[in-house]
Amino acid sequence: MLTRRLGTCAAIGLALAAACGVGDASAQTYKLMTGPQGGVWVPMGGTFKAMFEKALPGSTIQTLPGAGIANVKGIEEGKVEFGFGNSTSTVDALEGRAPFEKKASNVCQIANLYPQYFQIVALADAKVDKVGDMKGKTIAVQTRGNTAEAISADILKANSLSYTDMGKVNFMASYNDAAALLQDGHAQVFTLGTTIPASSVMDLASSRGIKMVPVSDAEVAAMKKINAGYVKGTIPAGTYPKQDADVPAIAYSAHFITACKMPEDKIYAITKAMATQMSDMVAVNKAMARMTVKDMAEDIGVPFHPGAAKYYKEVGALK
Secondary structure: OHHHHHHHHHHHHHHHHHHHOOOOOOOOEEEEEOOOOOOOHHHHHHHHHHHHHHHOOOOEEEEEOOOHHHHHHHHHOOOOOEEEEEHHHHHHHHHOOOOOOOOOOOEEEEEEEEEEEEEEEEEHHHOOOOHHHHOOOEEEEEOOOOHHHHHHHHHHHOOOOOHHHOOEEEEEOOHHHHHHHHHOOOOOEEEEEEOOOOHHHHHHHOOOOEEEOOOOHHHHHHHHHHOOOOEEEEEOOOOOOOOOOOEEEEEEEEEEEEEOOOOHHHHHHHHHHHHHOHHHHHOOOHHHOOOOHHHHOOOOOOOEOHHHHHHHHHOOOOO
């Protein structure tokens, strides 16, 4: 009688294990680092969790808070498998530039997600028609070490300038604070790096005449030599009030990265899911509305995971 009961319990246990995925070699929990609360990476992480769990049957995606630099470090150190990143910071990691202590070797690209734009905003009467005209002006940038602040220093370097060539440099904690300096006439130019249109620029434009300062092809080429993550972008005409023409700008990608050690078949499945379910991503982030598979596969200086490259080659998005 006892033997029969034990056999019955064992059978039930095996059935429950099969139903729950216990003992299934394909079952796996993967960690995905998103971003700070209040940012778009958190809800996008929820979308990816549902998408990836469907693409990888039996697997669980655990989302965790993070940030661009922290996510790269987490993947490189083997603490997580997936994360969102900014292309420029990820390239810095691959090159071993600050704030990274050494070159990253386990960080691979899955997909570009949406562009972010480095925007140079000048008062209309400041006579700043190009970056070189910023010399001697009072400018406002982000606090030191932030992405847009680093790009500000790089664009000046590309023009053989530095902060010492400015009349004054204000390091601001927020874009709104920087815009307020221009609104009050205490600065002529401020820089920012974000999606378009930026609310801080829209607010400034409602009270002061502004001009979006363009960058040249030569400046873009010089910037790419500094950091391969920089690309040429366009702020379309009409993005901001009285902006009658397209404005060439430095752009960089918010992108999705993974550990290079991840199995090829799993990353292939995830890449395919992202490419074929773009509407799910757009529902969370309107900045991705115009994204194509070819955009996802654009070379930004971060090596593609073999699984992602395989999918992109199959659909003709990557040679």
